[in-house]
Amino acid sequence: MLKKKIKDCFLNSPYSSTKHDSYFNTYDELFSKYIDKDITFVEIGVLNGGSLFMWKDYFGDKARIIGIDNNINAKYWEKYGFEIFIGNQSDVNFWESFKNNIGKVDIILDDGGHLDYQQAVTLFENIDNINEDGLIVIEDIHSSYMKEFGNPSKFSFTNLVTKLIDKINYRSSHLNKNLNFLKLPICEIRIFESIYAFRINKKKSGISKEVINNGKFFGFKDLRHSNTSISKAQNLIKKISFLKNIPILGSIFKNLYIKYIRDKLYTIYLKREKKKLMRKYFK
Numbered sequence: 001m002l003k004k005k006i007k008d009c010f011l012n013s014p015y016s017s018t019k020h021d022s023y024f025n026t027y028d029e030l031f032s033k034y035i036d037k038d039i040t041f042v043e044i045g046v047l048n049g050g051s052l053f054m055w056k057d058y059f060g061d062k063a064r065i066i067g068i069d070n071n072i073n074a075k076y077w078e079k080y081g082f083e084i085f086i087g088n089q090s091d092v093n094f095w096e097s098f099k100n101n102i103g104k105v106d107i108i109l110d111d112g113g114h115l116d117y118q119q120a121v122t123l124f125e126n127i128d129n130i131n132e133d134g135l136i137v138i139e140d141i142h143s144s145y146m147k148e149f150g151n152p153s154k155f156s157f158t159n160l161v162t163k164l165i166d167k168i169n170y171r172s173s174h175l176n177k178n179l180n181f182l183k184l185p186i187c188e189i190r191i192f193e194s195i196y197a198f199r200i201n202k203k204k205s206g207i208s209k210e211v212i213n214n215g216k217f218f219g220f221k222d223l224r225h226s227n228t229s230i231s232k233a234q235n236l237i238k239k240i241s242f243l244k245n246i247p248i249l250g251s252i253f254k255n256l257y258i259k260y261i262r263d264k265l266y267t268i269y270l271k272r273e274k275k276k277l278m279r280k281y282f283k
């Protein structure tokens with residue numbers, strides 16, 4: 001059977017909704033696996049109700065569709081079987097009572113006020129209320145770049161997301177673990193045009209413990225550093241290593257060498273090379 005397309009559901013909705021055309025592929029990509037499943041789907045931002053009908057049509061009758069808006073008029077849509085909650089998405093207390101009332105949900109889609117702190121509150125206040133492997137999706141991310149939303153700014157939602165990327169990467173066993181932000185159960189951040197999707201999965205968000213090997217070992221030489229600045233630094237280190245053999249001076253050098261010179265040389269060479277090779281990709 002052909003899978004339903006969200007754009008068809010949008011076009012068939014009896015009431016008005018406004019969505020960017022590029023979002024429909026993203027919705028299909030993120031949400032198609034939930035079609036005909038017994039899920040709870042929440043959209044922040046109801047307005048003229050059209051998107052509620054679109055979601056119901058798309059996910060099917062088993063889905064529980066909930067709308068949140070700070071406009072009391074949104075209650076109008078309850079008569080069509082939608083659950084509507086009136087509240088402010090930037091209010092932590094609103095989320096507390098919403099969560100107590102509804103319990104865990106599978107997907108939250110934020111199409112509300114689009115201010116950075118509204119997006120941040122929505123993400124952080126709901127992380128603990130998503131069923132394992134569910135999603136928090138924030139849309140209209142172009143607000144991170146728009147004057148009307150006080151951007152560009154160090155405190156844009158997009159800049160916050162780069163911090164979250166750091167948090168995910170810092171789970172690596174290669175990196176220092178003395179950071180206090182490692183416990184977030186976000187296992188994946190997907191970036192689409194104007195949409196960020198955060199997958200919440202506790203199991204997949206653990207700290208990675210070790211590097212492991214498998215199979216037969218051939219012992220082939222790893223050439224990852226050949227022809228890079230590291231190999232140049234290694235050559236220089238070899239050249240000056242004769243200093244270690246000079247009496248007295250040699251042992252001082254040996255200590256300094258291990259502690260400072262070797263690593264510093266690598267860093268100086270690597271940074272110089274990086275600047276030269278990477279600059280063009282940052283344009």
Ligand SMILES: C[S@@+](CC[C@H](N)C(=O)[O-])C[C@H]1O[C@@H](n2cnc3c(N)ncnc32)[C@H](O)[C@@H]1O
Binds near residue numbers: 017044049070111
């Ligand atoms: C862009 S419209 C939503 C449109 C709807 N999802 C659609 O597809 O047409 C934004 C809605 O978010 C609501 N909204 C704005 N700021 C909000 C806030 N802080 N908390 C809750 N709802 C908010 C507005 O009242 C408005 O109905």
